[in-house]
Amino acid sequence: MFSEWKFTAKDIAEKPDLFLSGHRACAGCGPATVLRLIMKAVRGPTIVTNATGCMEVVASIYPYTSWATPWLHTAFETAAANAAGIETALKIMKKKSKIKQEQIDVIALAGDGGTYDIGIQALSGAVERGHDFLFVLYDNEAYMNTGIQRSGGTPLGASTTTSPAGTAIPGKLEHKKPIADIMVAHGMPYVATASPYYWRDLLVKVRRGIEVNGPAFLHVFAPCPRGWRSDPAKSIELSRLAVETCIFPLWEAVNSEYQLSAPSKVMALSPQKKKLVKEYLQVQGRFRHLFTPKYEKMLGDIQRITDERWQRLLKKCGITQPAKTA
Amino acid sequence: MTAQEKSWKEIAPAGVCWKPSTKFLTGDWKTYTPLRDLEKCTRCLLCVLFCPDGAIRWNAQKGDIEFDLNFCKGCGICANECPTKAIEMKLE
Ligand SMILES: Cc1ncc(C[n+]2csc(CCOP(=O)(O)OP(=O)(O)O)c2C)c(N)n1
Ligand code: SF4
Ligand code: SF4
Ligand code: SF4
Ligand SMILES: [Mg+2]
Numbered sequence: 001m002f003s004e005w006k007f008t009a010k011d012i013a014e015k016p017d018l019f020l021s022g023h024r025a026c027a028g029c030g031p032a033t034v035l036r037l038i039m040k041a042v043r044g045p046t047i048v049t050n051a052t053g054c055m056e057v058v059a060s061i062y063p064y065t066s067w068a069t070p071w072l073h074t075a076f077e078t079a080a081a082n083a084a085g086i087e088t089a090l091k092i093m094k095k096k097s098k099i100k101q102e103q104i105d106v107i108a109l110a111g112d113g114g115t116y117d118i119g120i121q122a123l124s125g126a127v128e129r130g131h132d133f134l135f136v137l138y139d140n141e142a143y144m145n146t147g148i149q150r151s152g153g154t155p156l157g158a159s160t161t162t163s164p165a166g167t168a169i170p171g172k173l174e175h176k177k178p179i180a181d182i183m184v185a186h187g188m189p190y191v192a193t194a195s196p197y198y199w200r201d202l203l204v205k206v207r208r209g210i211e212v213n214g215p216a217f218l219h220v221f222a223p224c225p226r227g228w229r230s231d232p233a234k235s236i237e238l239s240r241l242a243v244e245t246c247i248f249p250l251w252e253a254v255n256s257e258y259q260l261s262a263p264s265k266v267m268a269l270s271p272q273k274k275k276l277v278k279e280y281l282q283v284q285g286r287f288r289h290l291f292t293p294k295y296e297k298m299l300g301d302i303q304r305i306t307d308e309r310w311q312r313l314l315k316k317c318g319i320t321q322p323a324k325t326a
Numbered sequence: 327m328t329a330q331e332k333s334w335k336e337i338a339p340a341g342v343c344w345k346p347s348t349k350f351l352t353g354d355w356k357t358y359t360p361l362r363d364l365e366k367c368t369r370c371l372l373c374v375l376f377c378p379d380g381a382i383r384w385n386a387q388k389g390d391i392e393f394d395l396n397f398c399k400g401c402g403i404c405a406n407e408c409p410t411k412a413i414e415m416k417l418e
Contacts, residue, residue, distance in 0.1 A: 009371040013384035021380040021397040022347030027355060028401030032378035063332070064350050065343035199375050225401075233402030233415075236376050 002211055007203045012040045016068070023066040025058040028232025030223035030239060031138040032058070033196050035109075038136060038220070039069070041206035046105045047072070047086055051079035051114035054145040054224075055138060077118040080126040083108035083133040105210050106133040112153030113143040116179050127186045127215040134209040134216045137179065140224035148227040152177040155247075156305065157298050158286045160227070165289035170298050175305065183217040184253045190216035192252040197240035198263045201250060205261075208252075221248045229285020241280040244273070246310040251317065258316040267310075268319050274310075277303050348397075352379065356400025358415040360393060366412035367391070373404035373413065 018039035025032040035055060039046075049072045050056045056073050059066035074082040087106045093099045110119050115137040123135060142160050143149040150160040155176045159165035163172035184191045190212040194202040202220065209216030221239050225232040242248035243263050250261035260268055267274040278299060281287040290299045314321060338344075374382045374391055381398035382391055405413035 009375060010384070013371045013374045014386060017380045019380075020347050021394070022350040022352055023379070024350075024352065025378060027378075027399035028403055029378045033376055033403070036378070036380055037375065059347065060343050061347075061350075062341065063343055063345045064347040065345070066347040068346070196376070231402075233406040235378070235401075236403055236407050 002208045005204075005207055007041065007200055012037070012199075012203070015040050018042065018046075018068045019059070020066040020068055022064065023058045024061055025054065026224075026226045026232070028225045028235045029054075029058075030196065030221075030225075030235040031055050031111075031140055033236065034138050034202075034220050034222045035059075037196060037199055037202055038107075038206045038218075041203040041210070042069075042105060042107075043207065043210055044103055044105065045069075045101050046107060046210075047090075048107045048109060049074050049079060049082040049086060051108075051110035051119060052076040052145070053111035053114055053143075054140070055109060055111065057145055076114055078122050079108040079110040079114055079119055080123040080133075080135055083135070084126040084129065084131040087131045087133050107210075108133055108135045110135070110137060111144070112137065112139045112141055113149075113151045115139075116152030116177050123183075123217075124186065127183065127188050127217070130214050132214055134206070134218060136206075136209075136218045136220060138220050138222040140222045140227060141176075142224075142227050144224050144227045153179065155302075157281075157290055157295075157302055159289060160286070165295070170289055170295035171286070178309075180217065180219040180253075183219075184256055184258075187256060188217065189214045189255055190252070191219075192217075192261075193219045193221070193248065193250050194261075195221040195239040195243050195248060195250060195263075197236050198243065198250065198261075201261055201263060205252065227286070229288070230283060234283060238280065238283070241275065241283075243267075244275045245277045245280045245306065246274055247277055247280055247306050249310060249313055251313065258313070258318075260314070260317040260319060268314055268317075268321060271321055277306050351396045353381075353394075353396040353398055356395075356398055357418055358400040358402060359395065359418055360398065360400070360402075360404050360413045361416050362391075362393070363412045363414070366410045367408075368410055368412075370409060372407055372409065376403050376407050378403065 159171040165171040223238040
């Protein structure tokens, strides 16, 4: 079904950047690495449309652009609607022989706010109508561009400016919405999750999402040192720990058939390799309060919920574990 | 941006950003500078892949990587991820 293109580090390093240096993202910005990497996996001419959010702002401060491919800014809620319009226009122009290119691919980019929350109706509609585009959600787990407000993608217990940990609450009280599962429920041809530490897995999934006919959805984990109160040097390390703790497992669903991806399979087949969520949480200031006596109970809750979600995922992937989990 | 490069009358109606951001140097943001130990570096290229700012590039002719400190923001991701600990972050 997919071409067997394998990305090597050299292939990627030799390919010119389409997301350029000189953008104004904070030092150590996870989403910036994610964009650089995903743009290395395009197969040819590609149009990108980007909802408002950090990645739009830092890459388009007039008169500068960090995009070496056609790029259109769109409103906070309309990344998928815009992509649908572009894809349709290309189809008509091709029919009328107004464009020479055999294939022009369309990528919609949005943050968690622009996907889980305000962008979901446009996304759901574009997927239901079957437009041929790849939607990339870079998930930094809050509205970072406007000052770290909680979103549907903010995890349980995270302190944000609108779920501030203090005497009243231990950070966000609600769970992270399972957005990728919601997309699978649309019956769309391709849904996957990815994390930049596992760069090859990420690139292969981008390419698959582009190659598939019809809509594809890619949920990419993207640590934000500014909003997570983490060391900028640790952004990529955090994207590894999230997978090793099974807080953010990597999987693909091709025509709604779930399959665990290689980096997460390691934890499924050797449960002793699965790390405790504490290891991931303790290096981030947004979870600092969970390590105080007042709120430490929530640590246990997060571990339990992570394990439950992991077990549910394994079941969906048809994996029965050899022994009990760590 | 220095002086106004185009007046508002000359700007495309939809606001087209026309200048590549590679003309905007972000290297002066940093307080730490990456220093590589050439002996320890295996040219695995991981730092090239992970740098958020594209400040490390592969020079195929030389068969080596190069840091472009004009864009490096000193985040330390390269040093943190280097498998052989070849990069040290030095206070400027
Ligand atoms: C309709 C509308 N409401 C609010 C805003 C203000 N706004 C701009 S970006 C943003 C948050 C973006 O969050 P997210 O999608 O997670 O992207 P991030 O900044 O975290 O990368 C908000 C609320 C807007 N631009 N449009
Ligand atoms: S706030 Fe976070 S996502 Fe936004 S530019 Fe800074 S590090 Fe990147
Ligand atoms: S990650 Fe380390 S070993 Fe690999 S190329 Fe960079 S400096 Fe060299
Ligand atoms: S310190 Fe950060 S910005 Fe500078 S070269 Fe290393 S990864 Fe790139
Ligand atoms: Mg966000």
